[in-house]
Amino acid sequence: MTESKVGIVSYGAYVPRYRISPQEIGQVWGTDGAAMGKGLNVVRKSVPSPDEDTITISTEALRMALTRGKINPRDIGAIYVGSESHPYAVKPTATVVAQAVGATPYLTAADFEFACKAGTAAIQTCMGMVLSKMITYGVAIGADTSQGAPGDALEYSASAGGAALVIGRENLIAEINGTESFTTDTPDFWRREGQRYPSHGGRFTGEPAYFRHVGECGRRMMERAQTEPSHYQHVVFHQPNGKFPQRIGKSLGFTDAQMKYGLVTPWIGNTYSGAALIGLANVLDHAQAGDRVLVVGYGSGAGSDAFDLTVTEGIRNFDRDHGPQVQEFLDGGTPLSYAMYAKFRGKIHLGGS
Amino acid sequence: MTVARFWRETPRRYNLGGNRCTACQTVYFPPRAVCPTCQQHRQSIGKMEPYTLCGDGEVFSYSVVHEAAEGFEMLAPYVLALIKTPEGPLLTGQVVDVTPEEVQVGLRVRASFRKLREDGRAGVIHYGYKFSPVREKGPREAMASPASQEALARAAARVART
Ligand SMILES: [Zn+2]
Numbered sequence: 218m219t220e221s222k223v224g225i226v227s228y229g230a231y232v233p234r235y236r237i238s239p240q241e242i243g244q245v246w247g248t249d250g251a252a253m254g255k256g257l258n259v260v261r262k263s264v265p266s267p268d269e270d271t272i273t274i275s276t277e278a279l280r281m282a283l284t285r286g287k288i289n290p291r292d293i294g295a296i297y298v299g300s301e302s303h304p305y306a307v308k309p310t311a312t313v314v315a316q317a318v319g320a321t322p323y324l325t326a327a328d329f330e331f332a333c334k335a336g337t338a339a340i341q342t343c344m345g346m347v348l349s350k351m352i353t354y355g356v357a358i359g360a361d362t363s364q365g366a367p368g369d370a371l372e373y374s375a376s377a378g379g380a381a382l383v384i385g386r387e388n389l390i391a392e393i394n395g396t397e398s399f400t401t402d403t404p405d406f407w408r409r410e411g412q413r414y415p416s417h418g419g420r421f422t423g424e425p426a427y428f429r430h431v432g433e434c435g436r437r438m439m440e441r442a443q444t445e446p447s448h449y450q451h452v453v454f455h456q457p458n459g460k461f462p463q464r465i466g467k468s469l470g471f472t473d474a475q476m477k478y479g480l481v482t483p484w485i486g487n488t489y490s491g492a493a494l495i496g497l498a499n500v501l502d503h504a505q506a507g508d509r510v511l512v513v514g515y516g517s518g519a520g521s522d523a524f525d526l527t528v529t530e531g532i533r534n535f536d537r538d539h540g541p542q543v544q545e546f547l548d549g550g551t552p553l554s555y556a557m558y559a560k561f562r563g564k565i566h567l568g569g570s
Numbered sequence: 571m572t573v574a575r576f577w578r579e580t581p582r583r584y585n586l587g588g589n590r591c592t593a594c595q596t597v598y599f600p601p602r603a604v605c606p607t608c609q610q611h612r613q614s615i616g617k618m619e620p621y622t623l624c625g626d627g628e629v630f631s632y633s634v635v636h637e638a639a640e641g642f643e644m645l646a647p648y649v650l651a652l653i654k655t656p657e658g659p660l661l662t663g664q665v666v667d668v669t670p671e672e673v674q675v676g677l678r679v680r681a682s683f684r685k686l687r688e689d690g691r692a693g694v695i696h697y698g699y700k701f702s703p704v705r706e707k708g709p710r711e712a713m714a715s716p717a718s719q720e721a722l723a724r725a726a727a728r729v730a731r732t
Binding site for chain 1: 667
């Protein structure tokens with residue numbers, strides 16, 4: 218039944234180089250940043266350079282995936298970029314990325330938007346197209362350079378980064394055994410057109426939103442796959458901070474060891490659409506053939522997509538050492554002062570502009 | 571620069587697309603219509619083929635720009651360098667993700683994809699290559715870097731329980 222297989226052929230992640238700590242942010246607002254960081258379980262967050270955005274992050278991640286997987290960009294039939302910080306309101310991110318990796322012109326491309334889960338929705342679309350043999354390879358990218366309003370709780374975690382997955386039928390490093398979704402109309406977090414920063418429902422973002430959707434979706438995935446938490450070596454949840462994923466993981470019956478590699482937000486912050494995919498990339502950096510992986514993404518608004526994966530023998534010959542592994546992004550970066558951070562993020566406006 | 575002119579240069583700005591003279595193998599960036607290296611330029615006519623640079627290089631010479639050009643104010647001070655590529659051509663580009671003090675002649679770099687400029691707040695955004703240093707594998711420079719991810723995971727787990 219080889220023709221019914223679908224999965225990950227290659228992957229790449231990218232996180233900008235600069236970092237800022239909650240302490241540094243708290244100092245400016247007269248808040249106990251250290252306590253804030255502890256509460257969120259965020260040690261530091263990444264900050265994009267002024268010349269980085271969702272397009273450049275997506276391109277870097279995909280270029281790495283193509284090199285690692287030795288994939289001819291002309292074999293890519295679709296590129297979907299999921300983000301809530303597309304640089305243009307009208308003009309696709311995906312076309313620039315496609316051109317920059319040399320995949321144009323014979324492919325389809327589009328931008329996806331579903332808060333933080335647009336990247337996992339892109340994986341599902343690629344799975345369908347690959348399985349129906351419309352395309353050889355589909356690319357699903359989740360990337361963001363999101364911002365929190367200065368002084369808002371979100372400012373302590375909103376960061377930048379992304380990952381790209383190449384989905385195909387052959388030469389898989391991880392087979393996708395199945396996928397499930399759970400979607401409702403829940404107004405926990407939003408940003409209206411033209412607004413610079415998002416709004417959120419405060420405590421409402423927890424129980425009825427993240428925990429309900431991720432919990433229901435994860436449980437349903439395991440029910441459908443006829444698995445239990447103990448069957449998985451690794452689990453990855455969407456991670457708007459370092460605490461939510463640990464709490465939902467525990468309530469679903471997973472241990473710290475299973476969550477270890479999938480949890481990246483404490484060291485790079487919340488990369489929104491990139492978060493679950495960078496967590497998965499870190500898992501794949503460490504996984505061995507035969508490992509079972511559960512991924513549950515989440516997007517406000519609200520919905521969850523879950524994936525049940527099995528790492529294949531293909532991981533043995535896969536060139537994981539090409540380019541930086543996720544661990545290098547987690548290990549640190551160049552620290553920024555709040556002043557430099559404000560300049561980098563366009564919070565300072567030049568006279569006349 | 572007009573949108574159309576920038577668009578025509580997309581292959582070279584996005585993908586370092588140059589060309590090569592198949593008569594004498596010299597690589598050009600930006601691409602040339604005829605080969606100035608061949609003794610008789612006519613020899614190269616019809617023999618120039620597209621050639622994409624690999625993106626590796628090293629700093630050949632550089633200067634630190636403090637008086638930024640319009641549109642680059644937020645980046646100042648920044649490093650503008652001549653990059654020697656293994657294929658031969660010298661490229662001009664900005665070196666990013668470094669402080670000016672870290673840059674020196676011979677620094678190994680790799681092409682990265684960045685925003686080059688924006689035509690104001692409503693205009694088109696131009697993208698293309700810049701260069702970032704090739705860093706040795708292993709931990710990056712210190713930022714109160716904890717000993718290991720395991721230690722952090724344990725600490726995180728403790729925080730979550732409290
Ligand atoms: Zn020649």
